Amino acid sequence: MALLQPTSAISNLNHNSHALRRRLDSIASMSELRQYHSQVVRLGLGGNNDAAGRLLKFLALHPSGDLPYALRLLRLLPDPDPFLFNTLLRARALPPSAAASLLSRMLSLSLLPNRFTFPPLLPSASPSPSSSLPFALQLHSLLLKLGFFSDPFSQNSLLCFYLSCALPDVARRVFATAPRRDVVTWTTMISGLSRSGLVDEAREMFDVMPERNSVSWNAMIAGYVQVGRFADAFELFDRMRREGLRLDKFAAASMLAACTGLGALDQGRWIHENITRNGIELDSKLATTVIDMYCKCGCVEKAYEVFEGLEKRGISSWNCMIGGFAVHGRGEDAIELFKQMEREGATPDGITLLNVLSACAHSGLVSEGRYYFNYMIQASNIEPKMEHYGCMVDLLGRAGLLEDAKKVIDEMPMSPDAGVLGALLGACRIHGDVEMGERIGRTVIELDSKNSGRYVLLANLYAKAGRWEDVAEVRRLMNDRRVRKEAGRSVIEMNGEVNEFICGGMSHPQAREIYETVDEMLNRIRLAGYVPDTEGVLHDIGEQEKENPLYYHSEKLAIAFGLLHTKSSETIRITKNLRVCRDCHEASKLISRVFDREIIVRDRNRFHHFKDGKCSCRDYW
DNA sequence: TTAGGGTTAG
Numbered sequence: 001m002a003l004l005q006p007t008s009a010i011s012n013l014n015h016n017s018h019a020l021r022r023r024l025d026s027i028a029s030m031s032e033l034r035q036y037h038s039q040v041v042r043l044g045l046g047g048n049n050d051a052a053g054r055l056l057k058f059l060a061l062h063p064s065g066d067l068p069y070a071l072r073l074l075r076l077l078p079d080p081d082p083f084l085f086n087t088l089l090r091a092r093a094l095p096p097s098a099a100a101s102l103l104s105r106m107l108s109l110s111l112l113p114n115r116f117t118f119p120p121l122l123p124s125a126s127p128s129p130s131s132s133l134p135f136a137l138q139l140h141s142l143l144l145k146l147g148f149f150s151d152p153f154s155q156n157s158l159l160c161f162y163l164s165c166a167l168p169d170v171a172r173r174v175f176a177t178a179p180r181r182d183v184v185t186w187t188t189m190i191s192g193l194s195r196s197g198l199v200d201e202a203r204e205m206f207d208v209m210p211e212r213n214s215v216s217w218n219a220m221i222a223g224y225v226q227v228g229r230f231a232d233a234f235e236l237f238d239r240m241r242r243e244g245l246r247l248d249k250f251a252a253a254s255m256l257a258a259c260t261g262l263g264a265l266d267q268g269r270w271i272h273e274n275i276t277r278n279g280i281e282l283d284s285k286l287a288t289t290v291i292d293m294y295c296k297c298g299c300v301e302k303a304y305e306v307f308e309g310l311e312k313r314g315i316s317s318w319n320c321m322i323g324g325f326a327v328h329g330r331g332e333d334a335i336e337l338f339k340q341m342e343r344e345g346a347t348p349d350g351i352t353l354l355n356v357l358s359a360c361a362h363s364g365l366v367s368e369g370r371y372y373f374n375y376m377i378q379a380s381n382i383e384p385k386m387e388h389y390g391c392m393v394d395l396l397g398r399a400g401l402l403e404d405a406k407k408v409i410d411e412m413p414m415s416p417d418a419g420v421l422g423a424l425l426g427a428c429r430i431h432g433d434v435e436m437g438e439r440i441g442r443t444v445i446e447l448d449s450k451n452s453g454r455y456v457l458l459a460n461l462y463a464k465a466g467r468w469e470d471v472a473e474v475r476r477l478m479n480d481r482r483v484r485k486e487a488g489r490s491v492i493e494m495n496g497e498v499n500e501f502i503c504g505g506m507s508h509p510q511a512r513e514i515y516e517t518v519d520e521m522l523n524r525i526r527l528a529g530y531v532p533d534t535e536g537v538l539h540d541i542g543e544q545e546k547e548n549p550l551y552y553h554s555e556k557l558a559i560a561f562g563l564l565h566t567k568s569s570e571t572i573r574i575t576k577n578l579r580v581c582r583d584c585h586e587a588s589k590l591i592s593r594v595f596d597r598e599i600i601v602r603d604r605n606r607f608h609h610f611k612d613g614k615c616s617c618r619d620y621w
Numbered sequence: 622t623t624a625g626g627g628t629t630a631g
Contacts, residue, residue: 090622119622157625187624218625253626288627310622316628321627352630391630425630455631579631604631 023266024054029206030066033058047078056084060091067093068105088539089120099124100135116615118143122161128340136161150179156188163192183209187216194223199232223253224412230258234267235406246600249280256289263575263602264493265297274279284314291317295324298573298607300602327606329616331363335372349380353389361395366619369395390420397427398620402436418448422457425524429461437461438470442507443476451476452485490554490576494565501557503549508557515552517560522551524588533583559591559599571598579603580621589613 024040027033037055041208052073060069070091073601074084085106089099099121105114113121118139130271140158147537148154155178162171174190175181186209204213217240224233237255241247247255247506252275254510259268265571276284283288287310287429294303307313318341339358341348353376360369361464373392376382389412396407405424409416421444428437435473441458448454462470478485490501492602501508522530532550555576580588580603593613601608611618 085624116622122623150622153623158623160623185622189624191624213624215625220625221630222625247627257626275623285627291624292628314627319628326630354629361626361630388631389630394631419631426631610623 005551010479021050021054024051024426025057027055027058027062030064035066035208046076049079049081049084051075052077052080053084053087055089060088061092064092067091071098071114080104080109080111082117085111086116086120088113089117089124095122096124103139112144113142115148115151115154117603118148119157123164127333133165136165152180152182152184155179157180157212158184158186160188160192163196165187166196168193168196168198183211183213183216185209187219189212190216190223191219194219195226196228199223199229199563199614200226200439204221208385214245216250217245218250218254220253221258225257225558227262228261230264233258234560246272246277247280248281249275249286252280253286253289256293260289260293261497262491262493263297263573264496264498265299265573266493266496268293269296270496282310283315284310284312285481287315288314288320291320291324292554295320295327296602298571300324300328300330313346315345315346315349315352319349319351319355322352322359326355326359326362327602327616328609329362329606331359331365331368334359335365335368339370348382350388353380353382353384354387357391357395358389361391361398364399366395366399386417386420387412389416390423393420393425394423396563397398397424398430400431402427402431402433418444418451418454421447422454425454425457427460429457429464431463434461434467436464445474449481450483452483455483456485486578488554488576488578490574492558492562492572492574494561499558499561501554501561503554503557504552505554505557508560508561514557514560517564518551518556520562521556521560521591522587524594525587528590528594530587530590533581533586543574550581550583553581553584555580555601556587559588560600563595563597568596571600573600573602575602577604579605580608585615585619585621589615 001424002219008389024036027036033055040048040051040055043448047060056070056073059065059073060067060323070088073086077084085102088094088102103113119148122136122139125139143154143158145151155174157198159171159174162174163287168421171192175185178185180589186205190202190206190434193199199453200222202220206216209216209379214466221233221236221240224230224236224513237251240251252271256268257266257272272293275286275290278400280286287306291303291306294300294306295591303321303324307317310317318337322334322337325337334356338352340350344412347606356372359367360366360372369392371390373384376384376388389408393405396408402424405417409420409424412420422439425440425444428440437458441454441461445458446453455474459474462468462474481540488503492499499508504509534550555574558574559572566572580601585608588599588601590613591597591608601610606621608621
């Protein structure tokens, strides 16, 4: 065909080649691409690298491109150049093995990688260090051999690669011997070290780096946030602002995550206001972070307001909002939102369904939960994963349907992990099935032997049955394995400051006043019928002695602090790291009535809204 | 062409 092209058409093309290039660069859909591709072939340019490169850019890099098409196109080219390979290597969807074979095809055609080859190639070698490391080492030596070590992009990518495979030692050596280090080199180290958990080392580098930009600041702030060092994140954020850097969307996202972690509503609100005031675009990611902050700081209503105001809702925004309703025990709202999502044509994913199931579990909606689980298996393309089974076990187990929960486990296509079995163990504890609980519990502490919560659950089960010798044995096991029980901590924000309490702790400057308030608080609720619930206490000691630690649980200290420092109309908001114990739950209900206060507690799993002597979880948690 | 942000059961 190409041979039969009339010469006039060819010269016409040469004349118009600039226009053709422009058109090829503005392809917006696959149908357009097909049109242009056939036009290119008809014009006899099927083997032209310049035209092919433009087609490949769309096929490999555009979200609605077609990677297999791109790979076929490349194979058909008689004389490809490195640019074409580099373009394909940039494709996000390219599997690592395909990247490796592209490189070897390149080399077999005697095409040398250039400085644009390594940056996209290196990350494709990273996800599984054990299998791809030899390949990575080959890449590294090739990079050196070809002299790209002094190319900043190649060098920084190499550094990033080693850090992302959690090989900080190698990264440090590359860094130390680097011929030149720019702000990206330093920032890559900071971000990578943080991701490996080496935040303090990252901070040392941050403090000595010669030049910082907003990315560097945020990499360090995000590093603190990732490991839960929220106070350090706040400190650095303040310094950043003092040094005159403005809040951008990345810093906003990191700081919102810090607020979410702490349950610091006031600070979170402040960031949200600044996003609006500074005209920072509320894209789908940032919107989700804002919604999550409001949900996890106890303001579902505000979260929903933000959610409703979004022009475009990404899947994460839907998921986040459904999950928000779930943890607040608003199961019906979560289900309603899920239905709305389907009506609006958004496609749910595994997390959506997980959140819906979780909503059913938190609200005790057993038949709805069963319905959505079946729906998932039969009507959606989403395959239930471990976590979905865990959620179902939790839902059924909590409702006392222990045999049904067990059946779900028996019929799972994979073997249950500690999380799934742990859900059943929890249910056994609630419903006092010592026999099943013991069997499951023993397995769980072997599967998840470092998690103190598992031991505590098993010990609680024994304690409930009065089997004190077994309680002691579990404690011995914990000692032998050096597993420490996590200390309960409660946090309450006051005037932008975060106050943290631990059980029986005296380190707060107002400790005396707080303890006096606790005593007064307890005296008043005693008159309203408060009887300490010692079930959660693990010692086999007299009832009288058992009560003491309960009185000064971190949560009660935080509530007392809240009563001391807020007006009578204000809601007291508390965030804690463990689950609310039975005794604190009862006490909080009574306090909400006797002191006429709304108290919102976020525990490890969900929210409790205490009001007028009742809790939003309807004692179902 | 390299470095920074999102949802996930118990």
